[in-house]
Amino acid sequence: MNTNIKDMGSGVMFLVIGLAFTWNTWRHLPLTTDGAIGPGSFPLGISLIVTGFGVGLIIKAMRTAPEGLTPISWRGLTLIVLSVLVFALFIERLGVLPALLASTFLAAIAPSDSNWKTAVIVTVALTAFCIGVFIYALGLPYPVIGPWLRLT
Amino acid sequence: MMKFDHKMSRRVFLAATALASAATLLPVSLGHAADWPSRPVTMVVPFGPGASNDIFTRQLSEVLSRDLGQPFVVENKPGAGGFTGSLAVSQATPDGYRFLELPNSVVAFGPIMGVQLDPLTDLTPIAILATSPGAMVVPADLPVNSVKEFIEYANNRSEDTFVGYVGVGATQHQMAEKFKTLTGVKLKSINYQSAAEGQTDLVAGRLQVLFSTIAGVLGQIQAGKLKVLAYTNDSYAPGSPPAPTMAEQGVEGMEGSQVWWGVFGPKGMPQDITDQMNAAINKALDDPAMVTVLTNAGAVPVKGSPADFVKAIKDEAEIVQEFVKLTGFQPKQGG
């Protein structure tokens, strides 16, 4: 297809974001309240301009020379997303230690050419470092072992 | 079991930065009969660091750590005007190891913000800490010296007269609207997101009157840039500039409009721990450092039983209901 993917991609993103905010403003937010500017005017104005930029870039994409994109590393992407998610899910329930161990390990094996041995060493070292700095030195009030793992 | 010890880690940290002078941090056990508290206690402040209730809670925790022999650790859990942290505590196990410090805005969660959290049923009221009346503050060069003169001044001015307050639906907004309704004075409201913005506009003369607690404006009053026309009631801290009450100035019905701060436990706290914590807080309110921190921020320490606190909450709820009826304020859920 004779389109420029970078222009098309950014155009579509701006269009989607612009339309989403326009639609939401239109549905929920009054443009004026008691004669003064309401909560809707300012976002509506901006979201319409963003939508316009999106349309412009899409039109431009069809007129410019195609351009390639670097391939996405799906393995890396998935593991990094999991790494942050796991941390968010673990920290309040299982505690800082399990959260850090799991999250660091997932991030450490994200590169396609990572090896397990290094990943384990990095995980242990970084976890120890973070607990030392954040929990013991700075005294942040997070349980190292969370309520779900406590025996009592 | 809990592996970390905040007090300990802080001492290590202090040693590291060699702040050895803080020897007062050593816990002194007073030997309570019951075994509570037997491990560190978390005091949740549902706002960011720096707000007055954060400062109060940190000082209170310092005193409680010393008196009860276990570290009381402050945890800031800000978000949604205090709702996020409050909800988390309301759902916590009521074992006496997690408390919540809140100002009177807790009462406004339902009627003003439209979220579901009733301080009387979803939390356990433990003790009220302190109160601070609202102050009606004007620039020093405004040619009025009483509430009555102010009303005449505002009504006879050719241009608009502006009243400022911080926060939509918050205590100061309620005071401003109530004042407008009770006196019928012609004022246009300006809403601020932070006290600093309102104070700047007041000192600069863009605002003609501000409803505020006294703490933020004390310095400018002492420097002769602002003056207090009246307080909502007479329980203001020693050291605050003296002024009559609204009622003395002929505006009846604003006595209850004030800010208070109090400590809550999760829903369903056992009575004995509630009583012990209440006693500990009442005792802490005798501590000179605690008193200094409160009074220097324009707040008056208030002692009382959990039942007294419940009454204060009910009184506040009435004031909020009245405000809602008065202004037709509705919690509005946008998108």
Place this chain on the structure above:
Amino acid sequence: MDILHNLILGFSTALTPENLFYCFAGVLLGTFIGVLPGLGPTATIAMLLPITYYLSPTASLIMLAGIYYGSQYGGSTTAILMNLPGEVSSSVTAIDGYQLARKGKAGTALAIAAIGSFIAGTFATFVIALAAMPLSDIALSFGSAEYFSLILLGIVISTTLAHGSMVRGMAMILTGMLFGLVGTDPETGMFRFTFGMIELSDGVETVAVALGIFGLSEILRNLEQNASTGAITTAKITSLMPSREDLKKSAGPIMRGSVLGAVMGVLPGGGSILSAFSSYALEKKLSRHPEQFGHGAIEGVAAPESANNAGAQTSFIPMLTLGIPPNALMALMAGALMIQGITPGPNVVYQQPELFWGLIASMWIGNAMLVILNLPLVGLWVSLLKIPYSIMLPAIVVFSTLGVYTVNNSGFDLYTLLFFGLAGYLFRRFDCEVAPFLIGFVLSGLLETHFRRALSFSSGNLDTFITHPISAGILAVAALVILLVAMPSVRKTREVAFADSED
């Protein structure tokens, strides 16, 4: 001379062993927490607040102030080394600082940041000593109309920040502005774009946005290549210290950045945010090689770092001279004073001269300590870059994750981090730079609030922005900038922009 007398009083206060010690403790701790992303000076100062009750007022304020400006020094470190800006101001430093690091010139960037900060700190100290009172009048003369115009100028200026396509830069600013409006409408209390999530009612957490859109998206970008083979920089790490040439290039930006930062730091409602990237944009405009900006121009580090540090110090002026703390951090400083029974306000300078002048003198001493402390550390930081990326990558992920969590102790902020990390990754794949997004994000709420408040004061009359002289002047400058920027770029657009320069 009066000022001489005051400075002597200040230095004799600040140079007592006790105060020197607390100054050192403050800047050391400040550097340390500044380097860690997330946990900022506000939380640290809050933790130490009860202890200050047992110190003298002067000592406690000197220490707390040291934590604050020390953290500004430390904040640039991770921005330069790992593209992890802990706050908005250091995100500007990250633009060129990180590119310098990738080219093996991290040492130069870090050293220039330290030197620039020191010079700016020195300058700001003298500004406070000589002109605190007149400057506090400037702060008072800025009402909503003036702030609106200033922020509008800032947004206009920031369009020049993008080094690629102008169209994309503008679209990114506006997109950032949309996300900056998420939360509670300040005028009516209505929720906007929260999609039923109560966690969003206070808006989207800035630190999570900054670390996501810069740090996390960079990780995802790097994973496209075979990451573990190289380090952040595959180039040879050249010199640790800046060359003569670098110093010469940085001198102007440091001076101009210091002045701009010192003046804007006084303005609480947005001035401090604007100063870092305004100074960056100014240097880009003045430079004979604007095309180097965004690809590792040392001026792009020198200017915002100086502006940032000068502003950090002059932001004490409204608190000290007016008793009005402009932000949570200054509110804590005011709190520290109130705990001691001192009411912050215009009287402090008369009633507590040794406190006022001692604090000012300590700022200069603290800055000297910081530069002595930080220059030797440059070598250590740079050696971190030799660590293989397979180790750096999990470290960056974990530091951003834990860092974001420490800001509000909120798991929700981590989902925000993830969302903006992924969004930033997509944007960057399509050649959209993320710095303008962040600027739009932090400024839009302020712009709207001041616009609506100014109109409340004027009964909806738009004239208010022109009848206020300061506001009118700023708007004229904004119009001039638009002319200056638009003219050459319209011409350039024909040649370059439609082919879109490759990153």
